[in-house]
Amino acid sequence: MREVAIIGAYQTRHGNHSDRLLRDLISEAGNGAIKNAGIDRKEIQAVYVGNYAGQEFNAQNTMGSYAATILGLGNRPAQKLEGACASGGLAVRAGFLAVATGIYDTVLVLGVEKMNTKDPETTMEIVARGQDSDFEGGFCISGPSGFALNAIRHMHEFGTTREMLATVAEKNYFHGSKNPYAHKQKAIPLKNILNARVVTTPFGFHDMSLVTDAAAALVITTREKAKSISKKPVLIKGSGHGADYFTLSMKKTSVAFPATIQAAKEAFGMANVKHSEIDVIECHDCFTITEIINIEDLGFVEKGNGGHFTLEGHTRLGGKLPVNTSGGLKAKGIPLEPRELGK
């Protein structure tokens, strides 16, 4: 496989963009990334779009060709990839593999979600369709209640506490307060987080992520081409794709994400780097427990020790392994998971 580099990147401000059209977010992010790459858009050969539920949130499906057309690339092969919260990751991986294997030399990858609807219940219902509707939808199993099961079991098996969960939120709000693109740019004291109203045990209001609108884009090309364009190309050293059973009752564990374990193993193997060489982690933190389990399953912290490690401050900016310095989904915002229900 060929070596692959990112030569352009752009993200819109994350937030509530109810006053903007979906196509405007796509335009800002896509054109921003092309401009950042400093190439003529004619050099882009294909477009990969990650989107969860545009047809429900925005009455717009077929987002691949839709986005390509907005960016003057309508005659480029385009596709939408969807895998719930991993939709953007799938698009990045598809674009990466296309360049690495020589299908295309230069591609645009774009992720977009504009998930604010007229009422939070509609947003919640749409998000819940990323789980097994037949078996779980009727029993109010959605993101919050599903991940709450992980949290409760992790607390039971490893002594993880509410304070450890809250520390993830406090840290990520703090990180978000320093990120001009974040949805929430305000630190919140641990005490307030711990005292927030309960949403679903053991999660309080601040254990959950935001209802966010945003778009982000990358221009990806071969390392060879990147060298002639960019002084500082960012290499994608490794990529992995794991999965777990979709239906909660079929999962073999509640305290680990086999998908993370598998994907990390593949990505580290491809990159041929050691854990000790990694300086910073950005990982999924749709709920506070998610970050704790992910840093374990990525292989940085022993299983069961993620909460303790967090409480000790190691994942904070300046700590030995800063995690989600952008603010994560918690504060930067996740254009997918709902939190502000009933607010």
Added chain:
Amino acid sequence: MREVAIIGAYQTRHGNHSDRLLRDLISEAGNGAIKNAGIDRKEIQAVYVGNYAGQEFNAQNTMGSYAATILGLGNRPAQKLEGACASGGLAVRAGFLAVATGIYDTVLVLGVEKMNTKDPETTMEIVARGQDSDFEGGFCISGPSGFALNAIRHMHEFGTTREMLATVAEKNYFHGSKNPYAHKQKAIPLKNILNARVVTTPFGFHDMSLVTDAAAALVITTREKAKSISKKPVLIKGSGHGADYFTLSMKKTSVAFPATIQAAKEAFGMANVKHSEIDVIECHDCFTITEIINIEDLGFVEKGNGGHFTLEGHTRLGGKLPVNTSGGLKAKGIPLEPRELGK
């Protein structure tokens, strides 16, 4: 790139499956293809699912992992690909490329759509979200009225007639009458087709395709592995992916599909076969004009001559270039396009 073969295939009966669960269609098609391949499902390394709007038709999104889980493959990397009517094609191409480039050796590709809803207007609205909602949705531009513009212009420029369009329908109904998997298995006389009520000029009721529920699946592997498993592996000799501007007003032509031209050029180039070596064509025929334009743009018939060629009977079973011998979307059914509106 490695040579790639299909070793297993299965399709459900196409039709109205309102009495069956979505997961049942997936189970039948996926298990059918695995059984047809004669391999242990453990050998399947990844799952690619083409689906247009499961979250709207069936309240089920994230169809990649959903389908993988139903088939006992929940821990395999899975993804949903969407590109309106081309969703299934995108999934086949993604699976093909994954095997051809060595990412995986054996994959399952599955397409599913269960589009019968409680009322045809809901189905129509969902399908229309595959076009530009901002610019066209408000003006009743949907599949039928959009493709009608192609038909009217093709008639104007090349003398294509209503009878030529109707001959596509008559032929495909005839083909469908011989296909036990087809939705409509009944030949319909040309006269009835010509006299059917007008839906949108110049299309009558029979120029359009069906509201169909179905699933189909393939098991794809390397040619080398296929030789040891199957006596008759079907090689995928070439694949191409083209596109055109999404928004109708940005298209440069109404009488050709640049996406078809581009995809055909790539696929023929990869396969290194001549047009004269092709025995049969299955192509998109969501409306009668679609088949006429496609056989031109695939390079089998001179531009403008598709209707005349059809009227002369060359695309019929036994003719010199049989097209859509399955019955096509017209009669076999398209699990995507609506026809029976107001019926």
